[in-house]
Amino acid sequence: AQSVTQPDIHITVSEGASLELRCNYSYGATPYLFWYVQSPGQGLQLLLKYFSGDTLVQGIKGFEAEFKRSQSSFNLRKPSVHWSDAAEYFCAVALGINYGQNFVFGPGTRLSVLP
């Protein structure tokens, strides 16, 4: 079955530490890939996206993600986490025209940041 998985439900890191959030997808072809962040009581904000080309993509707020086709992964990274990064992070894929371009989201990873 087609799916998006985020193996880590909750991650806690100390402020200033590095961060990696994992995302794996299961689709027949390479989908379009996204990371969104949701702060408490807020909507989803796009951090970065991958459509094609360079597999290392840079996003806002100092985030980057690397697409690895061989591993069907699109992990999100940040070298130094700030307290304001505490939020829920969603990996998403968008399917092609036959699927009406709807977005399928992973279950989310909640990030807590220790001072």
Next chain:
Amino acid sequence: DSGVTQTPKHLITATGQRVTLRCSPRSGDLSVYWYQQSLDQGLQFLIQYYNGEERAKGNILERFSAQQFPDLHSELNLSSLELGDSALYFCASSPAAGGDSHTEAFFGQGTRLTVV
């Protein structure tokens, strides 16, 4: 600010009632998507409209319906409400409909529906 506006922000209603959630997409965006976010189901795609026509359907209940109007705003109608329909309902918009013209979706802040 994503440019996507959802109203109302909060809604409390009783079981069995009907409500309408409204979404105004970003200026120029032709696609509107509706999502339901609940604790147990996560973010579930409900339905997509593109330029007034239904484009894709996800896990949308028969009690729910949506439409997109000529001015491109969209409404999600939820009827015969049950306690389990309590959730955050997001609207998103994007310029395109699919294929090579794909772009990201921009999300509104959601409507929190509480059914009591």
